[in-house]
Amino acid sequence: MITMTEIAKLTHVSQPTVSRVLNGSQTVAPDIRERVLACAREHDYQFNALAKGLQGSKTQLFGVLVTDISNGFFADLVKQIETAARKSGYSIILFNSDYNPRNEREYLDVVRRYRVDGVLAVPIRETSPEWREYVKKLDVPVVTVTRRAEGLDSVYVDHFQAGAMVAEYLLGRDFRRFLFIGKDYDGKYTGFRQALAQTGFDAWTSNIVYQDDTQLHQALAAWVHQLPDRGAVFAGNDIYALRVLDALRSLGVSVPEEVGVIGFDNTSMGGYLNPRLSSVSQPIAQMAQEAVARLLDRIQHPGQQELFDHPLSAELVLREST
Amino acid sequence: MITMTEIAKLTHVSQPTVSRVLNGSQTVAPDIRERVLACAREHDYQFNALAKGLQGSKTQLFGVLVTDISNGFFADLVKQIETAARKSGYSIILFNSDYNPRNEREYLDVVRRYRVDGVLAVPIRETSPEWREYVKKLDVPVVTVTRRAEGLDSVYVDHFQAGAMVAEYLLGRDFRRFLFIGKDYDGKYTGFRQALAQTGFDAWTSNIVYQDDTQLHQALAAWVHQLPDRGAVFAGNDIYALRVLDALRSLGVSVPEEVGVIGFDNTSMGGYLNPRLSSVSQPIAQMAQEAVARLLDRIQHPGQQELFDHPLSAELVLREST
DNA sequence: TTGAAAGCGCTAACAA
DNA sequence: TTGTTAGCGCTTTCAA
Numbered sequence: 171m172i173t174m175t176e177i178a179k180l181t182h183v184s185q186p187t188v189s190r191v192l193n194g195s196q197t198v199a200p201d202i203r204e205r206v207l208a209c210a211r212e213h214d215y216q217f218n219a220l221a222k223g224l225q226g227s228k229t230q231l232f233g234v235l236v237t238d239i240s241n242g243f244f245a246d247l248v249k250q251i252e253t254a255a256r257k258s259g260y261s262i263i264l265f266n267s268d269y270n271p272r273n274e275r276e277y278l279d280v281v282r283r284y285r286v287d288g289v290l291a292v293p294i295r296e297t298s299p300e301w302r303e304y305v306k307k308l309d310v311p312v313v314t315v316t317r318r319a320e321g322l323d324s325v326y327v328d329h330f331q332a333g334a335m336v337a338e339y340l341l342g343r344d345f346r347r348f349l350f351i352g353k354d355y356d357g358k359y360t361g362f363r364q365a366l367a368q369t370g371f372d373a374w375t376s377n378i379v380y381q382d383d384t385q386l387h388q389a390l391a392a393w394v395h396q397l398p399d400r401g402a403v404f405a406g407n408d409i410y411a412l413r414v415l416d417a418l419r420s421l422g423v424s425v426p427e428e429v430g431v432i433g434f435d436n437t438s439m440g441g442y443l444n445p446r447l448s449s450v451s452q453p454i455a456q457m458a459q460e461a462v463a464r465l466l467d468r469i470q471h472p473g474q475q476e477l478f479d480h481p482l483s484a485e486l487v488l489r490e491s492t
Numbered sequence: 493m494i495t496m497t498e499i500a501k502l503t504h505v506s507q508p509t510v511s512r513v514l515n516g517s518q519t520v521a522p523d524i525r526e527r528v529l530a531c532a533r534e535h536d537y538q539f540n541a542l543a544k545g546l547q548g549s550k551t552q553l554f555g556v557l558v559t560d561i562s563n564g565f566f567a568d569l570v571k572q573i574e575t576a577a578r579k580s581g582y583s584i585i586l587f588n589s590d591y592n593p594r595n596e597r598e599y600l601d602v603v604r605r606y607r608v609d610g611v612l613a614v615p616i617r618e619t620s621p622e623w624r625e626y627v628k629k630l631d632v633p634v635v636t637v638t639r640r641a642e643g644l645d646s647v648y649v650d651h652f653q654a655g656a657m658v659a660e661y662l663l664g665r666d667f668r669r670f671l672f673i674g675k676d677y678d679g680k681y682t683g684f685r686q687a688l689a690q691t692g693f694d695a696w697t698s699n700i701v702y703q704d705d706t707q708l709h710q711a712l713a714a715w716v717h718q719l720p721d722r723g724a725v726f727a728g729n730d731i732y733a734l735r736v737l738d739a740l741r742s743l744g745v746s747v748p749e750e751v752g753v754i755g756f757d758n759t760s761m762g763g764y765l766n767p768r769l770s771s772v773s774q775p776i777a778q779m780a781q782e783a784v785a786r787l788l789d790r791i792q793h794p795g796q797q798e799l800f801d802h803p804l805s806a807e808l809v810l811r812e813s814t
Numbered sequence: 815t816t817g818a819a820a821g822c823g824c825t826a827a828c829a830a
Numbered sequence: 831t832t833g834t835t836a837g838c839g840c841t842t843t844c845a846a
Contacts, residue, residue: 171604171631173839184817189841197815219605220542220551221839225822229542231585231606239574240760245567252561252588261602263553264586266574280583282493283541284553309493409761416764438562439731442738444766495823506833511825519831543823547838 172213181205192217223285232465233281233310235265235274235291241409243435243454244292247315250458251290258466260287269294275304282310288465292316311468313478315461316452323468323478325461327452332484333361336404336432336450341369343492345430346399348375351386351414352406358434362404374399380410387417394423402430402492408437411447415491430492446489453482494535503527514539545607554787555603555632556584557613559591563731565757565776566614569637572780573612580788582609591616597626604632610787614638619677633790635800637783638774645790645800647783649774654806655683658726658754658772663691665814667752668721670697673708673736674728680756684726696721702732709739716745724752724814730759733769737813752814768811775804 174192178185183202190198191206192215198206209215223229232255236244248264255262263284265277274294281289289312295301296319305312305322314324336358340348348366350359354377366375378389393401403418405411411433415425423429425445433440436451464478496514500507505524512520513528514537520528531537545551554577558566570586577584585606587599596616603611611634617623618641627634627644636646658680662670670688672681676699688697700711715723725740727733733755737747745751747767755762758773786800 171607175839185839186818186841187816189839190816193841199815202816216601216604218546218607218839220545220607221822222841223542223822224540224546224824224839225841234586238571239561240564240568240571242562242564242567245564246562248586249560249562249588252586261585261587261606263583264556264570264574265583266571279538282538284583285493285540285542412761412764415766416768419766439734439761442734444737444741446738497823507823508825508834509832511823512832515825521831524832540823543838544825545838546823546840547825 171218172210172215173218177206177209177213177215181209228469229285229287230260231284231286232260232262232462233265233277233284233286233289233291234262235267235277235281235289235293237267237269237292237294239264239266241407242437242439243407243452246437246454247292247458250455251315251462254459254462258462260462267294271295271301278305278308282308286310287469288313290315290461290465293319296320311465311472313461313465313468315457318479318481321477323464325457325464325478326481327457327484328481329357329484330361330364331481332434332450333358333363333404334365335484335486337362337365339486339488340402340404340430340432340492341366341371343402343426343430344400345402345492346371346374347401349390349393349401349403350375350377350406351380351403351410352377353379356406358404358406380406380413383413383417386413387420390414390417391421394418394421394429400428400430402432405431405433408433408435408440408447408449411449411491412439412443415443415445415447426490426492432492436487440487441489443491445491448489448492449487451485451487453485456482493540494532494537495540496537499528499531499535499537503531550791551607551609552582553606553608554582554584554784555587555599555606555608555611555613557587557589557596557599557603557611557615559589559614559616561586561588563729564759564761565729565774568759568776569614569780572777573637573784576781576784580784582784589616593617593623600627600630604630608632609791610635612637612783612787615641618642633787633794635783635787635790637779640801640803643799645786647779647786647800648803649779649806650803651679651806652683652686653803654756654772655680655685655726656687657806657808659684659687661808661810662724662726662752662754662814663688663693665724665748665752666722667724667814668693668696669723671712671715671723671725672697672699672728673702673725673732674699675701678728680726680728702728702735705735705739708735709742712736712739713743716740716743716751722750722752724754727753727755730755730757730762730769730771733771733813734761734765737765737767737769748812748814754814758809762809763811765813767813770811770814771809773807773809775807778804
């Protein structure tokens with residue numbers, strides 16, 4: 171691939187002059203400019219981003235760490251991030267932690283090796299103080315996406331509030347027993363429970379941690395069986411919801427007549443399922459844009475103090491399943 | 493971030509010696525090694541990948557171009573590619589062309605700027621001679637994934653054969669009229685038609701290009717209406733299939749009794765749909781691994797002539813929808 | 815308006 | 831076994 175030095179030789183000017191032309195400096199004689207540009211075009215010159223990044227800090231690269239790109243929600247998120255980044259001339263190096271903290275830690279190192287200008291991360295252990303300390307010590311600005319991390323810039327949806335909103339809605343739809351699919355420390359579940367507790371339904375709600383389809387099937391069967399009232403399942407994400415729907419179908423339980431189901435993330439398939447899935451929608455594009463904007467801001471104004479911590483709100487998308 | 497030169501100063505050795513230690517050279521005195529390693533650890537040294545890539549060619553970076561990461565199939569593919577690449581110490585720069593040739597073209601330039609060691613691409617216009625010429629002229633090895641590009645290394649599933657397989661299967665299931673959702677130049681459709689033609693069903697098959705749900709709904713309604721026999725819809729991908737299923741449901745058509753539906757890609761949701769979706773499965777992990785292996789091979793042995801063009805075979809995954 | 819020179823962080827000769 | 835030197839491709843002074 172041709173370099174500035176080579177173009178300089180071919181056009182009989184100095185290499186810095188080539189640099190000036192190619193970077194659009196106005197202080198170059200028109201004839202030289204023409205000659206250089208023509209030569210660059212002819213040889214399809216592409217600047218060496220590595221050399222550029224070597225002295226100035228700007229590599230025009232973001233590191234993007236997600237937990238699982240094969241989850242439609244994160245796939246959408248990455249797509250939006252890529253789009254937003256590209257608009258500012260940034261490319262993204264993608265990492266998939268697979269919910270493994272070891273990977274997450276390793277990728278934060280890799281990201282530094284490439285001297286990325288910033289990092290967008292979907293953290294696994296955003297509540298872990300050690301993790302936050304580690305991140306803060308990095309010499310790269312990091313913005314946390316979809317989850318709030320204390321002391322770090324975060325662009326996220328308030329899961330606690332979203333969970334409460336789901337509870338309120340389900341109560342209004344005359345569901346009286348509740349099952350959450352996911353971890354018990356999940357903010358959605360905390361908010362969900364608390365809202366239910368206020369109306370005295372605390373005792374009627376439980377959670378199960380998804381392991382595999384057989385386990386889910388059995389747990390659901392048991393739960394459905396002991397239902398005195400109409401129950402609702404709140405799935406931690408749409409993938410779980412899809413499986414719940416399938417399990418209920420094979421159990422012969424009608425949705426939403428006997429049991430309601432609501433998902434989380436409002437992935438695009440939801441609108442086409444049978445029954446169509448109610449779900450909690452997160453403003454993915456907005457999150458991506460704000461996160462990128464915030465990161466660019468941090469890059470342009472390093473050393474700024476105030477944290478960015480502005481939760482976005484989720485929205486209920488109601489369909490047939492509730 | 494600390495550099496080799498700084499470590500050299502702190503430990504009173506020369507910078508190349510630091511380089512030797514950190515690269516595991518055995519020709520360094522144990523005490524010096526210890527001192528240097530301790531210092532590097534203490535300051536959390538991370539080598540500068542840009543500086544490294546600047547002279548040697550190896551950046552340990554792959555460019556990965558896909559058409560649409562938000563499609564579950566490609567999301568899976570990217571995940572597998574990332575995993576396979578990481579095993580060889582590679583990171584990936586991700587690009588999403590959104591089926592826009594202009595983007596594709598631009599990203600091929602960006603990829604060169606970062607001096608990636610190789611490119612894995614899901615091409616949009618793999619049949620276009622200009623595109624192939626352009627790619628061949630790049631000084632970066634490119635491996636085409638999921639689609640075959642004449643004259644380029646390609647790791648793909650034979651869509652023509654897969655389409656023929658679908659035709660054969662559907663005929664065996666007593667379907668007698670056929671509708672393909674997708675472009676008429678799609679290899680799947682070509683193979684599908686040809687196989688049907690051999691049995692005299694050519695006149696009974698047509699295709700529609702998906703635009704939006706309303707259009708799909710109307711086209712399906714018309715098609716269903718004029719069905720003299722039991723018909724089957726072959727969707728170009730599972731996303732289309734999901735929409736077809738939904739449209740048929742709202743048309744009151746029962747699947748698979750009146751109309752069969754088969755998808756393509758066998759994305760994970762298929763097994764949970766109602767009815768569960770038959771689909772054509774592509775060996776994603778295998779494709780990713782072979783593509784990465786092939787690319788590494790090209791990088792290690794540049795200038796090798798023979799092309800890699802070995803189609804993998806697709807597999808029918810039969811479920812309730814047919 | 816242009817060029818010469820230095821230097822970013824590293825690897826790769828070559829010398830000692 | 832270690833250090834010196836040069837150079838990858840670029841930007842950034844500083845002179846001319």
